[in-house]
Amino acid sequence: MYGQAAIFDYTGNEPDWNLSWNFGEGASQNIVEDQGYISIVYNTPGTKNVVLTVQNASGCTAYKTVTVNVLPKLQTPQVYCTNSTDSSVEMAWSSVSGANGYVITYNGNSQVVYGNSFLISDLSFGQSVTFQVYAVGQGGFECSNSDVAATVCTITACPSEQATFTAVPAQFCKGGAAVALSGQPAGGYFQIDGNTVTMLDPATLNAGNHVLQYFYADPATLCSYVSAPQTFTITQPAPIALTASDLQICPGEEVTITAADESNIVWTGPNIISQNGSTLVAAPEANTTYTATTTDFNGCTKEAQITIIINESALPTADFSLSDYAICSGEIVEFINDSQNDESSTWEVIYPSGQVSTFSDNAPSVAFEEAGVYDVKLTVQGCGNTSDEIVLENIISVTASPNFEIDAPQSVCPNESFVLQLEGTQGNAIWQGDGLSTTIGLEVNAALSAPETYIVTVSGENNCSKTDSVAVDVYAVTPLTLSNDTTICTGDTIQVFAAGAVSFAWSPATAVSDATSPNPSVFAADSSFTLTVAAADENGCAKTGSIFFTINDDLCLCDDGDCNTTDIYNPQTGACEHSPIVLPSCDDNDPTTVDAYNPENCECEHTVTTKLFIPNAITPNGDNSNDVWFIEGLAAYPEVSVTIYNRWGQLLYEAAPYGNNWTGEYENEPLPDGTYYYILKLTRGGESQTGTITIIR
Numbered sequence: 001m002y003g004q005a006a007i008f009d010y011t012g013n014e015p016d017w018n019l020s021w022n023f024g025e026g027a028s029q030n031i032v033e034d035q036g037y038i039s040i041v042y043n044t045p046g047t048k049n050v051v052l053t054v055q056n057a058s059g060c061t062a063y064k065t066v067t068v069n070v071l072p073k074l075q076t077p078q079v080y081c082t083n084s085t086d087s088s089v090e091m092a093w094s095s096v097s098g099a100n101g102y103v104i105t106y107n108g109n110s111q112v113v114y115g116n117s118f119l120i121s122d123l124s125f126g127q128s129v130t131f132q133v134y135a136v137g138q139g140g141f142e143c144s145n146s147d148v149a150a151t152v153c154t155i156t157a158c159p160s161e162q163a164t165f166t167a168v169p170a171q172f173c174k175g176g177a178a179v180a181l182s183g184q185p186a187g188g189y190f191q192i193d194g195n196t197v198t199m200l201d202p203a204t205l206n207a208g209n210h211v212l213q214y215f216y217a218d219p220a221t222l223c224s225y226v227s228a229p230q231t232f233t234i235t236q237p238a239p240i241a242l243t244a245s246d247l248q249i250c251p252g253e254e255v256t257i258t259a260a261d262e263s264n265i266v267w268t269g270p271n272i273i274s275q276n277g278s279t280l281v282a283a284p285e286a287n288t289t290y291t292a293t294t295t296d297f298n299g300c301t302k303e304a305q306i307t308i309i310i311n312e313s314a315l316p317t318a319d320f321s322l323s324d325y326a327i328c329s330g331e332i333v334e335f336i337n338d339s340q341n342d343e344s345s346t347w348e349v350i351y352p353s354g355q356v357s358t359f360s361d362n363a364p365s366v367a368f369e370e371a372g373v374y375d376v377k378l379t380v381q382g383c384g385n386t387s388d389e390i391v392l393e394n395i396i397s398v399t400a401s402p403n404f405e406i407d408a409p410q411s412v413c414p415n416e417s418f419v420l421q422l423e424g425t426q427g428n429a430i431w432q433g434d435g436l437s438t439t440i441g442l443e444v445n446a447a448l449s450a451p452e453t454y455i456v457t458v459s460g461e462n463n464c465s466k467t468d469s470v471a472v473d474v475y476a477v478t479p480l481t482l483s484n485d486t487t488i489c490t491g492d493t494i495q496v497f498a499a500g501a502v503s504f505a506w507s508p509a510t511a512v513s514d515a516t517s518p519n520p521s522v523f524a525a526d527s528s529f530t531l532t533v534a535a536a537d538e539n540g541c542a543k544t545g546s547i548f549f550t551i552n553d554d555l556c557l558c559d560d561g562d563c564n565t566t567d568i569y570n571p572q573t574g575a576c577e578h579s580p581i582v583l584p585s586c587d588d589n590d591p592t593t594v595d596a597y598n599p600e601n602c603e604c605e606h607t608v609t610t611k612l613f614i615p616n617a618i619t620p621n622g623d624n625s626n627d628v629w630f631i632e633g634l635a636a637y638p639e640v641s642v643t644i645y646n647r648w649g650q651l652l653y654e655a656a657p658y659g660n661n662w663t664g665e666y667e668n669e670p671l672p673d674g675t676y677y678y679i680l681k682l683t684r685g686g687e688s689q690t691g692t693i694t695i696i697r
Contacts, residue, residue, distance in 0.1 A: 006068055007039045008050065016057040024048035024068075045072035074099055074135040074146035075194050080215065080224045081131075081153030082117075083160075087124070089153045091131045092117040092226035094194040095211040096146060099135035106131045116213075116229060128154045158223030163188060165214040165227055172202040173300030174236040181214075183227065188216030200232075207236035237296050240265075240304035248311045250383035254283045255308050259292050266293045284308050316342045316382030318390040328401045328464030332367045335359075335376075339388070342380035350375040371400035401466045402427040402458040411473040413541035417447045420454060420470070427458040427465075448474050480535055480543035487550040487568075492524040501535035501543055527551050563602035614680070617694040620664040629662045629693060637682040644693065645677045652676065664695045673697055 023040050025048065042048065048068040055061045075096050083090035093102065093116055101114045106129055120129055131153060135146035165183035172179075178201040181190045190197050191213050192205070200212065214227035241260040249255050254273065257280040259265045265278055269290035273281045280290060287310055293303040316339060323334035337345055347359040352372030359366065368374070374396040379389040404425035412418045420436075421443045422429055429442050433454035437445040446454070451473045459465040483496040496512075497519040498504055509515035511531055512522055522531060532546040558567040558576030565578040586595040586604030598605045613632035620627045634640050641656035652666045658680075664671050673695050680689040 006042065006070075007037055008052075008066070018055045020053040020055075022051040022053075024050060042068075042070045045070045071138060072098075074137050076147040077102065077133055077135055077149050078191070078194060079131060079133050079149045079151045080217075080226055081151060082158075082163075082224045082226050083119075084153065084155060084158040084223055087155070088119060088121040089123065089129060089155055090117055090119045091133070091151075091153065092224075093133050093149065094191050094213060095229050096135035097193045097209070097211065098138065099146070100138065101136045102133050103136060104131065104133045112136070117226070123155045125155055128152055158221055159218070161185070161218070161223070161225055163214050163216040163225035163227040165190070165212075165230075167230055168200055168212060168232055170231075171233045171235055171298065172200070172205075173298065174202055174205075174207055174234055176202040176300070178202070181212075183214035183216065185216055185218075185225075187219075188214050188225075190214055202234055205234045207234050209233050235298045235300055237298070237300040237302040240292050240294065240302055242292055242304050242306040244306055244308060247307075248309045248314075249284075250314050250386050251285070251310055251312065252283065252385040253383055254281055256281050257290055257292075257306060257308075259294075259304070262292070262294055264294050267291070268293070282308075284310060286310055311383075314341050314383055315386050316340065316380045316388045318342070318378050318380045318388040320376070320378045320390065320392075322376075322396065325395060326397045326399070326462070327368060328399050328462070329369050329371055330367065330401055330466075332365050333396060335364050335366065337362050337378070337380075339378070339380045341382050342388075343383060344381045346379045346381075348377040348379075350377070368396065368398045371398050373397050399462040399464045400460070401464040402460040403466070404458055404468070406454075406456065406468055406470040408454070408470045408472055411475050411539070412448060413539060414449050414474055414477055415447050416541065417445050418472075420444050420446055420456075422456065422458065425458055425460075427460040429456055429458045431456050446472075448472060450474055475537075475539045475541055477537060477539075477541045477543070480533075480545045482533065482545045483547055485548040485550070487552045488522075488524045489553050490524055490526050490551055493521050494524070495519055495521050496531070496547055498533050498535060498545065500537070502538050503536045505534045507532050507534070522547075522549065524549065524551060564599050612682075614689075614691060616692060617696055618664055619696050620670070621697050627663055628660065629664070630660045631658075631680075634658065634660060639683050641681045643679045645679075647675070647677070670697070671695055 021038070025044065025046070027040050027042055027048070048070055050066045050068055052064045052066075053061060054064070077093040077096050079091060079093040081089055082092045091104070091106070095116050101112050104111060104113050104118055106120055120131075123129065129152065130150065132148050132150040134148045137145045163183065163185070165181060168179055168181070178199045180199055181197070183190065192200065192210050209231055210233070212230045212232060215224070217224045240262060243258050243260065245256040257267075259278045263277050265275075265280075267275045267280045267290060269280075269282065269284075269288055271283050271285060271288070273283055275281070280292075282288070282290065287307065289305050289307045291303055291305050293301065295301050319338040319340070321336045321338055323336065324331070327333060335347055339345065345360070345362055347361075347364060349357045349359070349366060351357070351370060351374060353370070357366075373394040375391065375393045376395050377389060377391040379387060381387050402425045404422045404427075407419075407421040407423055409418050420431065425442070429440065431439045431441075431444055431454060433446070433452050434450075435446045435448045435452065436454075451471070453469055453471045455467065455469045457465055457467045478500045480501060481499040483498075486494065488494055499518065501518075504516055504518055506512045506515045506520060508531075511525065511529065512520035514520045528548070528550045530546050530548050532544065535543045535545070537543065558578070560567055560576075560578055562578070564581055566581055568577045568579070570577050581602070583597050584604060586597050596605050597603075611633050615626075615629060615631070618626055618629050638657060640658050642654065642658040642662070643651060644653040644662070645651055652671065653662055655662070675692050675694045678691055678693055680691075681687070682689070
């Protein structure tokens with residue numbers, strides 16, 4: 001019981017242990033510690049959690065928790081003498097809430113009584129009786145018993161009378177209206193739970209059961225009377241739990257308020273948009289308190305309030321800055337949102353032409369191509385329907401970067417001068433690359449021996465520049481091949497050749513039969529001379545060469561009339577020397593002809609032949625070698641037809657006439673490696689030739 005000491009045993013501790021106690025709420029400071037025991041007095045009843053924390057010298061910690069139930073001490077009953085006769089007296093006392101009975105003592109006798117009165121008989125008129133009573137606490141714990149109440153009653157003949165009162169309702173709502181009390185005979189007083197009251201006020205009573213009694217003492221006879229007790233209940237309605245979607249909102253924003261576990265709520269407050277029993281939607285214009293009222297199943301009215309704050313400081317403020325304010329066309333500006341309290345933003349860029357571009361990013365990156373000045377507008381949305389905007393006019397200045405095109409050849413001849421030229425600009429140009437005659441200018445000359453990429457940067461107004469590049473390739477040039485220098489006789493005619501070009505110009509032109517021919521005849525002069533040729537390949541790349549002719553008439557004496565020998569006069573021996581010539585290659589790359597050297601006239605002869613050469617394999621792998629089934633000699637047979645089959649007899653290819661163009665495909669798909677079969681007819685209705693053709697990839 002509170003007010004009594006609780007003793008805790010903590011024996012077994014070591015000298016180096018550090019003990020820390022937490023006795024819970026209501027513990028007094030009067031702590032007594034003695035040889036492993038500690039006592040504490042609690043000033044309030046209830047459940048107490050006592051925690052002992054022990055830490056040793058190593059820093060290790062242990063905890064121990066003990067629960068102590070501190071019982072309340074019952075109220076002391078008030079005892080009265082009532083209904084006295086000439087031989088008996090009835091003792092009555094007030095009811096004590098929480099009592100499990102009452103112990104009464106009179107004339108040395110004690111007993112337990114469970115009611116609120118006790119009749120003492122067999123008394124004499126005028127005899128006095130000392131009567132004591134106390135309330136018994138919970139669980140038989142003596143510490144919770146009430147204090148003893150005592151009175152002395154004298155046996156007098158009291159009139160047979162009874163104290164009564166007008167009954168009150170069996171149930172009241174906590175906080176309800178007070179009720180006046182009326183007892184008979186008048187002039188007595190009321191007690192609730194042993195406490196004298198003038199009225200029944202539910203606001204002053206705790207929720208739960210209470211006992212009401214009326215007490216009356218007759219002033220004439222000094223006889224006391226006690227009414228029968230009435231038990232009534234104070235009901236505490238469950239509170240209304242109100243929650244809001246947000247306790248702080250922006251001006252113009254709506255808020256939703258909900259009453260948990262309620263259905264018949266009456267809402268009061270301004271600017272209500274809708275309500276459906278348990279939910280309210282409102283748009284307060286200022287700080288507002290909303291009230292929810294309802295009646296529970298006991299008929300008790302309850303209410304709750306919630307206040308919504310209008311947060312004026314949360315209004316958005318639009319502001320921004322830019323990464324750059326003066327740029328060149330084609331450059332990017334970073335937009336920086338410096339606004340406060342914004343939830344979303346919209347940017348508008350107003351072009352010099354009046355066109356408007358809109359961006360919803362918080363911090364967009366914008367490229368500007370058109371020269372001129374631009375306005376920028378930023379609109380920000382805050383909470384609710386709040387917004388703000390800022391417009392900065394002529395905030396961005398864009399200078400046009402130079403605009404030009406590079407005029408340059410795709411390919412050039414080695415070491416041949418060419419021109420690099422810029423079109424469409426008057427700015428200052430600086431070039432980078434090999435072979436330049438100069439690095440500054442809108443037009444420069446260059447010559448290359450290897451491919452090169454030229455880079456040019458043109459600077460204009462406000463240091464705005466543009467850089468571009470162009471690649472120039474160099475043609476691969478094969479060397480010019482000429483006849484060797486030679487010795488001839490005066491008046492002789494000799495044929496020379498030049499290869500590795502497509503156009504020729506021999507000089508002097510009077511010394512040759514055709515000054516533009518690759519293999520003209522040369523007319524020998526009466527003295528040694530040089531024959532030059534200026535040639536150009538298919539790309540126009542120039543080549544030059546020369547042949548030196550030595551005139552030696554002595555050589556003419558050695559001519560044996562055989563064109564198959566080279567006749568040379570040897571001045572050292574004074575004799576003629578005749579060496580076989582190097583026979584020329586007569587292959588004209590025409591498969592329909594037979595090419596042969598005729599020693600009679602020392603010339604190549606090309607005879608058309610009808611002999612066929614039919615390949616028995618092709619390798620169509622795309623390397624331009626043996627990719628096509630090419631039959632030599634077909635040109636002599638314009639009516640030739642070809643059919644090709646697989647080993648199951650399926651027709652895979654047919655052509656009439658056959659144009660030497662089959663690449664081993666069927667329906668435009670490559671055939672797998674393997675052996676296939678052909679039928680070849682040289683003439684219409686003629687005999688067939690058959691064989692196999694193997695595909696190897």
